[in-house]
Amino acid sequence: MTTNDAITLFYSPQTRATGARILLEELGAPYHLHVLNMKIGEQRLPGYLAINPLGKVPAIRHGDAFVTEQAAVYLYLADLFPEAGLTPAIGDTDRAAYLRWMVFYGNCFEPAVIDRHLQRVPTSANETPYSNYDDMLATLEAALTPGPYLLGERLTAADLLWGTALNWTTMFGLVPERPVFRAYIERMTSRPAYLKVTADDAALAADHQAIADRLGNAA
Numbered sequence: 001m002t003t004n005d006a007i008t009l010f011y012s013p014q015t016r017a018t019g020a021r022i023l024l025e026e027l028g029a030p031y032h033l034h035v036l037n038m039k040i041g042e043q044r045l046p047g048y049l050a051i052n053p054l055g056k057v058p059a060i061r062h063g064d065a066f067v068t069e070q071a072a073v074y075l076y077l078a079d080l081f082p083e084a085g086l087t088p089a090i091g092d093t094d095r096a097a098y099l100r101w102m103v104f105y106g107n108c109f110e111p112a113v114i115d116r117h118l119q120r121v122p123t124s125a126n127e128t129p130y131s132n133y134d135d136m137l138a139t140l141e142a143a144l145t146p147g148p149y150l151l152g153e154r155l156t157a158a159d160l161l162w163g164t165a166l167n168w169t170t171m172f173g174l175v176p177e178r179p180v181f182r183a184y185i186e187r188m189t190s191r192p193a194y195l196k197v198t199a200d201d202a203a204l205a206a207d208h209q210a211i212a213d214r215l216g217n218a219a
């Protein structure tokens with residue numbers, strides 16, 4: 001499969017799919033959106049469940065290939081457009097840290113944040129995939145120090161994942177405000193691709209809400 005094969009991003013505004021769209025913009029990749037209105041449950045209709053049985057976005061179709069799960073989507077897309085320079089190639093020493101931070105996100109950060117949100121308090125470090133919340137966060141903070149990016153001076157697709165993730169998790173109070181996180185968030189959310197996609201998301205989210213309200217009123 002090549003970059004000539006069409007890329008479709010299964011998408012809902014103001015979700016984890018937003019970061020995947022920002023990545024596509026940063027890559028300069030041609031893509032189109034298949035938008036799901038989550039306000040009316042379109043992600044749980046059979047057509048989409050055939051693509052992702054979990055009913056979650058993001059997912060992509062590239063030619064005949066389907067990819068679900070954020071980290072897999074980011075890795076797949078960044079590798080597809082190596083000329084954008086957002087993925088260290090196989091054999092490049094930087095690929096080690098790059099892969100680590102892509103996987104740390106889903107294996108350690110998200111479970112820790114969700115446990116905290118649900119007030120599930122692990123009784124010991126070997127009960128969780130992330131040891132404990134404070135050590136998990138300190139590990140991330142150390143990786144972002146001194147910055148500006150996870151790999152130091154080199155911006156990668158991992159930063160596009162983490163920039164959006166830290167933005168929403170601090171916004172919801174799931175991650176504490178710390179100067180290192182704040183500076184990183186500001187850096188990542190002031191990029192043109194972020195601004196373009198989030199402005200578009202605001203309009204799309206309002207449309208989705210209006211549709212849900214109309215259907216609710218009609219019921």
Ligand SMILES: N[C@@H](CCC(=O)N[C@@H](CS)C(=O)NCC(=O)O)C(=O)O
Nearest residue numbers: 015016043055056057058069070071
């Ligand atoms: N493990 C998935 C999680 C994705 C996820 O939680 N997406 C949310 C949006 S932020 C979703 O699709 N929720 C719809 C639902 O659960 O109905 C990934 O990393 O891609």
